[in-house]
Amino acid sequence: MGKQVxxxxxxxxxxxxQDRNDMSILSQRPFxxxxxxxxxxxxxxxxxxxxxxxxxxxxxxCDAELPRLTxxxxxxCALPTLAGSLCGECLRQPPPFDHTAAAFSYNFPLDxxxxxxxxxxxxxxxxxxxxxxxxxxxxxxxxxxALPLHATRLRERGFNQSLLLARRLSRRLGIPLLPDAxxxxxxxxxxxxxPWKERDKNMRQAFVCKPDADIRGKHVAIVDDVMTTGASxxxxxxxxxxxxxxxxxxxVIARTLPHDR
Numbered sequence: 145m146g147k148q149v150x151x152x153x154x155x156x157x158x159x160x161x162q163d164r165n166d167m168s169i170l171s172q173r174p175f176x177x178x179x180x181x182x183x184x185x186x187x188x189x190x191x192x193x194x195x196x197x198x199x200x201x202x203x204x205x206c207d208a209e210l211p212r213l214t215x216x217x218x219x220x221c222a223l224p225t226l227a228g229s230l231c232g233e234c235l236r237q238p239p240p241f242d243h244t245a246a247a248f249s250y251n252f253p254l255d256x257x258x259x260x261x262x263x264x265x266x267x268x269x270x271x272x273x274x275x276x277x278x279x280x281x282x283x284x285x286x287x288x289x290a291l292p293l294h295a296t297r298l299r300e301r302g303f304n305q306s307l308l309l310a311r312r313l314s315r316r317l318g319i320p321l322l323p324d325a326x327x328x329x330x331x332x333x334x335x336x337x338x339p340w341k342e343r344d345k346n347m348r349q350a351f352v353c354k355p356d357a358d359i360r361g362k363h364v365a366i367v368d369d370v371m372t373t374g375a376s377x378x379x380x381x382x383x384x385x386x387x388x389x390x391x392x393x394x395x396v397i398a399r400t401l402p403h404d405r
Contacts, residue, residue, distance in 0.1 A: 191260075191269070192253055201272050211251040213280070213399055221374060222246045222399045239374055240381035241366070243283065243393040247276040250370050250398035258369050258398060262305050270305070273369075273397045274312035281317065285393055286362040288314050288321045289384075291376060292351065294331040309397065310367035319365075325357035326383060351380045353387035360388030365395045372400040 187196035190203040197203035202210070217224050218231035222244040225231050248254045257273065260266040290307035298304055307323060314321035330350040353359065364384055366377050371394060381392040 191257065191266075201268060206253075210254050211249045212276075213246050213249050217399075219243055222371070222394075222396075223402065240378045240385060241374070241392045241394045244371065244374075244396065244399070245277065245280050245282070245365075245393065246371065246396045246399040247273070247280045248398040250372075250400040254398055262301075262369065265302070267303070267308065270308045271312055274309045275316065277309070277395060277397055278313055278316050281395065283363075283365075283393060284317070285319060285365040285391070287325075287359060287364045288319050288395075289325055289359075289364055289366055289380075290321075290323070291366055291368040291380060292326055292328040294328040296331050306368045309369065313367060313395070322358060322364075324354065325359060326351050326353045326380060348379065350376075351383045353383050357387060359384055361390050362388075363391040363393070364389045365393040367395045369396065370398045370400060371396040 187198050188201065189195070190197045190206050191201050192206040193203065195203050195205075199207070213222065215224050216226065216228040218234055219228065220234040220241070220243060221231060221239060223231050223233075250258070257269055261269040261273065288310050290304060290310040293301070293304045293306075310321055310323075313319070328350055329352050332350055366380055366384075368377055371377060374394070377394045377396075381389075381394070384392050
Protein backbone atom coordinates (compact mmCIF):
# COMPACT_ATOMS: atom_id res chain seq x y z
CA MET A 145 0.00 0.00 0.00
CA GLY A 146 1.17 3.54 -0.69
CA LYS A 147 1.91 6.14 1.87
CA GLN A 148 -1.21 7.16 3.78
CA VAL A 149 -1.58 10.92 3.96
CA UNK A 150 -4.10 13.40 5.25
CA UNK A 151 -5.09 15.54 2.27
CA UNK A 152 -4.88 19.25 2.98
CA UNK A 153 -4.96 21.72 0.10
CA UNK A 154 -2.98 24.65 1.39
CA UNK A 155 0.29 26.42 0.80
CA UNK A 156 2.44 26.18 3.91
CA UNK A 157 5.29 28.38 5.05
CA UNK A 158 8.44 26.24 4.95
CA UNK A 159 9.50 27.73 8.30
CA UNK A 160 6.36 26.25 9.86
CA UNK A 161 7.27 22.75 8.73
CA GLN A 162 9.31 20.35 10.84
CA ASP A 163 12.07 18.92 8.70
CA ARG A 164 11.14 15.26 8.35
CA ASN A 165 13.93 14.34 5.99
CA ASP A 166 17.49 13.30 6.76
CA MET A 167 19.48 15.63 4.51
CA SER A 168 22.64 13.54 4.67
CA ILE A 169 23.58 11.86 1.41
CA LEU A 170 25.24 9.14 3.48
CA SER A 171 21.83 7.64 4.15
CA GLN A 172 21.28 7.13 0.41
CA ARG A 173 22.64 4.57 -1.98
CA PRO A 174 26.25 5.68 -2.66
CA PHE A 175 26.01 5.68 -6.45
CA UNK A 176 22.49 7.18 -6.78
CA UNK A 177 23.85 10.57 -7.82
CA UNK A 178 20.53 11.97 -9.07
CA UNK A 179 18.65 11.19 -5.87
CA UNK A 180 21.51 12.49 -3.72
CA UNK A 181 21.67 15.75 -5.68
CA UNK A 182 17.90 16.33 -5.33
CA UNK A 183 18.15 15.86 -1.59
CA UNK A 184 20.82 18.57 -1.40
CA UNK A 185 18.33 21.08 -2.82
CA UNK A 186 15.96 22.93 -0.46
CA UNK A 187 12.79 21.00 0.30
CA UNK A 188 9.37 22.60 0.01
CA UNK A 189 6.05 21.62 1.58
CA UNK A 190 3.87 19.36 -0.55
CA UNK A 191 0.76 21.30 -1.53
CA UNK A 192 -1.49 18.42 -0.55
CA UNK A 193 -0.10 16.79 2.58
CA UNK A 194 2.42 19.34 3.85
CA UNK A 195 5.34 16.90 4.04
CA UNK A 196 8.69 18.19 2.80
CA UNK A 197 9.17 17.37 -0.87
CA UNK A 198 12.30 17.25 -3.01
CA UNK A 199 10.25 16.26 -6.07
CA UNK A 200 8.40 19.48 -6.86
CA UNK A 201 5.27 21.03 -5.41
CA UNK A 202 3.72 17.62 -4.71
CA UNK A 203 5.60 14.84 -2.96
CA UNK A 204 6.02 11.53 -4.74
CA UNK A 205 3.29 9.80 -2.73
CA CYS A 206 0.69 12.52 -3.34
CA ASP A 207 1.59 12.85 -7.01
CA ALA A 208 0.99 9.11 -7.42
CA GLU A 209 -2.52 9.50 -5.97
CA LEU A 210 -3.67 12.14 -8.47
CA PRO A 211 -6.49 10.81 -10.71
CA ARG A 212 -4.70 10.69 -14.05
CA LEU A 213 -6.93 9.95 -17.01
CA THR A 214 -5.21 6.79 -18.18
CA UNK A 215 -8.20 4.56 -19.00
CA UNK A 216 -9.39 4.07 -22.57
CA UNK A 217 -11.63 6.95 -23.62
CA UNK A 218 -13.42 8.53 -26.56
CA UNK A 219 -10.88 10.42 -28.69
CA UNK A 220 -13.38 13.24 -29.31
CA CYS A 221 -14.79 14.01 -25.84
CA ALA A 222 -12.48 11.97 -23.53
CA LEU A 223 -15.30 10.09 -21.79
CA PRO A 224 -14.50 6.44 -20.95
CA THR A 225 -15.24 3.91 -23.70
CA LEU A 226 -14.32 0.34 -24.49
CA ALA A 227 -11.04 0.08 -26.39
CA GLY A 228 -10.91 3.86 -26.90
CA SER A 229 -13.73 3.89 -29.46
CA LEU A 230 -16.04 6.81 -30.19
CA CYS A 231 -18.75 7.16 -27.57
CA GLY A 232 -22.41 6.91 -28.49
CA GLU A 233 -23.07 10.61 -27.93
CA CYS A 234 -20.26 11.69 -30.25
CA LEU A 235 -21.55 9.28 -32.90
CA ARG A 236 -25.11 10.62 -32.59
CA GLN A 237 -24.26 14.30 -32.28
CA PRO A 238 -20.59 15.16 -32.86
CA PRO A 239 -19.47 18.23 -30.91
CA PRO A 240 -17.96 21.24 -32.71
CA PHE A 241 -14.45 20.24 -31.59
CA ASP A 242 -12.64 17.26 -33.09
CA HIS A 243 -10.39 15.89 -30.32
CA THR A 244 -9.85 16.18 -26.57
CA ALA A 245 -6.68 15.78 -24.54
CA ALA A 246 -7.10 15.68 -20.75
CA ALA A 247 -4.52 15.02 -18.07
CA PHE A 248 -6.80 14.07 -15.16
CA SER A 249 -10.34 13.22 -14.21
CA TYR A 250 -11.92 15.97 -12.12
CA ASN A 251 -11.82 14.08 -8.85
CA PHE A 252 -10.29 14.57 -5.41
CA PRO A 253 -7.65 15.76 -4.77
CA LEU A 254 -7.01 17.19 -8.26
CA ASP A 255 -10.24 19.20 -8.03
CA UNK A 256 -8.82 21.01 -4.98
CA UNK A 257 -5.70 21.98 -6.91
CA UNK A 258 -7.75 23.45 -9.77
CA UNK A 259 -9.95 25.36 -7.33
CA UNK A 260 -6.87 26.68 -5.50
CA UNK A 261 -5.53 28.01 -8.79
CA UNK A 262 -8.78 29.65 -9.90
CA UNK A 263 -10.20 31.01 -6.68
CA UNK A 264 -7.27 31.28 -4.26
CA UNK A 265 -4.63 32.72 -6.58
CA UNK A 266 -2.23 29.81 -6.17
CA UNK A 267 -0.39 30.57 -9.41
CA UNK A 268 2.44 28.24 -8.44
CA UNK A 269 0.18 25.47 -9.76
CA UNK A 270 0.20 26.73 -13.36
CA UNK A 271 3.42 25.03 -14.48
CA UNK A 272 2.66 21.80 -12.61
CA UNK A 273 -0.79 21.41 -14.19
CA UNK A 274 0.24 22.58 -17.66
CA UNK A 275 3.20 20.19 -17.72
CA UNK A 276 0.93 17.28 -16.78
CA UNK A 277 -1.32 18.18 -19.72
CA UNK A 278 1.64 18.49 -22.08
CA UNK A 279 2.51 14.88 -21.35
CA UNK A 280 -0.93 13.80 -22.62
CA UNK A 281 -0.77 15.67 -25.92
CA UNK A 282 -0.31 13.49 -28.99
CA UNK A 283 -0.99 16.02 -31.78
CA UNK A 284 0.79 19.25 -32.67
CA UNK A 285 -1.75 21.95 -33.67
CA UNK A 286 -0.80 25.10 -35.53
CA UNK A 287 -2.01 27.51 -32.85
CA UNK A 288 -3.04 27.59 -29.18
CA UNK A 289 -5.87 29.69 -27.81
CA ALA A 290 -7.09 30.03 -24.22
CA LEU A 291 -10.78 30.01 -23.41
CA PRO A 292 -11.47 33.73 -22.90
CA LEU A 293 -13.02 35.28 -19.81
CA HIS A 294 -15.50 38.14 -20.12
CA ALA A 295 -13.89 41.49 -19.27
CA THR A 296 -16.05 41.82 -16.14
CA ARG A 297 -15.02 38.40 -14.83
CA LEU A 298 -11.39 39.10 -15.68
CA ARG A 299 -11.44 42.29 -13.62
CA GLU A 300 -12.99 40.42 -10.68
CA ARG A 301 -10.49 37.55 -10.74
CA GLY A 302 -7.45 39.47 -11.90
CA PHE A 303 -6.20 36.77 -14.28
CA ASN A 304 -7.40 34.15 -16.73
CA GLN A 305 -6.12 30.79 -15.51
CA SER A 306 -6.66 29.26 -18.96
CA LEU A 307 -4.38 31.88 -20.53
CA LEU A 308 -1.66 31.22 -17.95
CA LEU A 309 -1.86 27.50 -18.71
CA ALA A 310 -1.80 28.17 -22.46
CA ARG A 311 1.30 30.35 -22.15
CA ARG A 312 3.17 27.58 -20.37
CA LEU A 313 2.08 25.03 -22.97
CA SER A 314 3.06 27.36 -25.80
CA ARG A 315 6.57 27.78 -24.40
CA ARG A 316 7.04 24.11 -23.61
CA LEU A 317 5.69 22.73 -26.89
CA GLY A 318 6.79 25.52 -29.22
CA ILE A 319 3.29 26.24 -30.52
CA PRO A 320 2.33 29.88 -31.23
CA LEU A 321 -0.25 31.31 -28.82
CA LEU A 322 -3.03 33.63 -29.98
CA PRO A 323 -3.89 35.56 -26.81
CA ASP A 324 -6.31 38.03 -28.45
CA ALA A 325 -7.81 36.11 -31.38
CA UNK A 326 -11.21 35.64 -29.75
CA UNK A 327 -13.19 37.35 -27.04
CA UNK A 328 -16.12 36.55 -24.80
CA UNK A 329 -18.90 38.99 -25.60
CA UNK A 330 -21.57 37.69 -23.24
CA UNK A 331 -21.04 37.77 -19.47
CA UNK A 332 -22.82 34.49 -18.80
CA UNK A 333 -23.41 32.99 -15.36
CA UNK A 334 -20.62 30.59 -14.34
CA UNK A 335 -21.19 27.17 -15.86
CA UNK A 336 -20.56 25.55 -12.48
CA UNK A 337 -23.60 27.36 -11.08
CA UNK A 338 -25.99 25.77 -13.59
CA PRO A 339 -27.46 22.28 -14.01
CA TRP A 340 -25.35 20.64 -16.67
CA LYS A 341 -28.33 20.24 -19.02
CA GLU A 342 -28.70 24.04 -19.17
CA ARG A 343 -25.08 24.82 -19.98
CA ASP A 344 -25.32 24.63 -23.78
CA LYS A 345 -28.03 27.31 -23.81
CA ASN A 346 -26.02 29.48 -21.42
CA MET A 347 -23.05 29.59 -23.80
CA ARG A 348 -24.81 30.29 -27.10
CA GLN A 349 -23.08 33.05 -29.08
CA ALA A 350 -20.83 33.83 -26.13
CA PHE A 351 -17.66 34.16 -28.27
CA VAL A 352 -16.57 36.00 -31.39
CA CYS A 353 -13.33 35.71 -33.34
CA LYS A 354 -11.61 38.89 -34.50
CA PRO A 355 -11.35 39.41 -38.28
CA ASP A 356 -7.54 39.46 -38.19
CA ALA A 357 -7.22 36.24 -36.14
CA ASP A 358 -4.60 33.97 -37.68
CA ILE A 359 -6.73 30.84 -37.73
CA ARG A 360 -7.97 30.33 -41.29
CA GLY A 361 -7.02 26.85 -42.45
CA LYS A 362 -5.32 26.18 -39.11
CA HIS A 363 -5.63 23.45 -36.50
CA VAL A 364 -6.34 25.32 -33.25
CA ALA A 365 -6.23 23.86 -29.74
CA ILE A 366 -8.38 25.50 -27.05
CA VAL A 367 -6.84 25.40 -23.57
CA ASP A 368 -9.08 25.35 -20.48
CA ASP A 369 -8.95 24.03 -16.94
CA VAL A 370 -11.98 21.70 -16.73
CA MET A 371 -14.42 20.19 -19.23
CA THR A 372 -17.77 19.03 -17.89
CA THR A 373 -20.34 19.07 -20.69
CA GLY A 374 -18.04 20.67 -23.24
CA ALA A 375 -20.49 23.53 -23.78
CA SER A 376 -17.98 26.37 -23.36
CA UNK A 377 -15.26 24.81 -25.49
CA UNK A 378 -17.86 23.65 -28.00
CA UNK A 379 -19.24 27.15 -28.50
CA UNK A 380 -15.76 28.61 -28.95
CA UNK A 381 -14.89 25.79 -31.36
CA UNK A 382 -18.01 26.65 -33.36
CA UNK A 383 -16.91 30.30 -33.59
CA UNK A 384 -13.39 29.25 -34.63
CA UNK A 385 -14.67 27.04 -37.43
CA UNK A 386 -17.02 29.77 -38.63
CA UNK A 387 -13.95 32.01 -38.81
CA UNK A 388 -12.10 29.46 -40.94
CA UNK A 389 -10.30 27.07 -38.59
CA UNK A 390 -9.95 23.68 -40.25
CA UNK A 391 -9.72 21.63 -37.03
CA UNK A 392 -10.22 22.33 -33.33
CA UNK A 393 -8.91 20.34 -30.37
CA UNK A 394 -9.80 20.73 -26.71
CA UNK A 395 -6.91 20.63 -24.23
CA VAL A 396 -8.06 20.52 -20.60
CA ILE A 397 -6.39 19.86 -17.29
CA ALA A 398 -9.31 17.73 -16.08
CA ARG A 399 -12.37 15.98 -17.51
CA THR A 400 -15.48 15.58 -15.39
CA LEU A 401 -16.76 12.03 -15.75
CA PRO A 402 -20.52 11.29 -15.93
CA HIS A 403 -20.87 9.86 -12.41
CA ASP A 404 -19.23 13.03 -10.98
CA ARG A 405 -21.57 15.58 -12.59
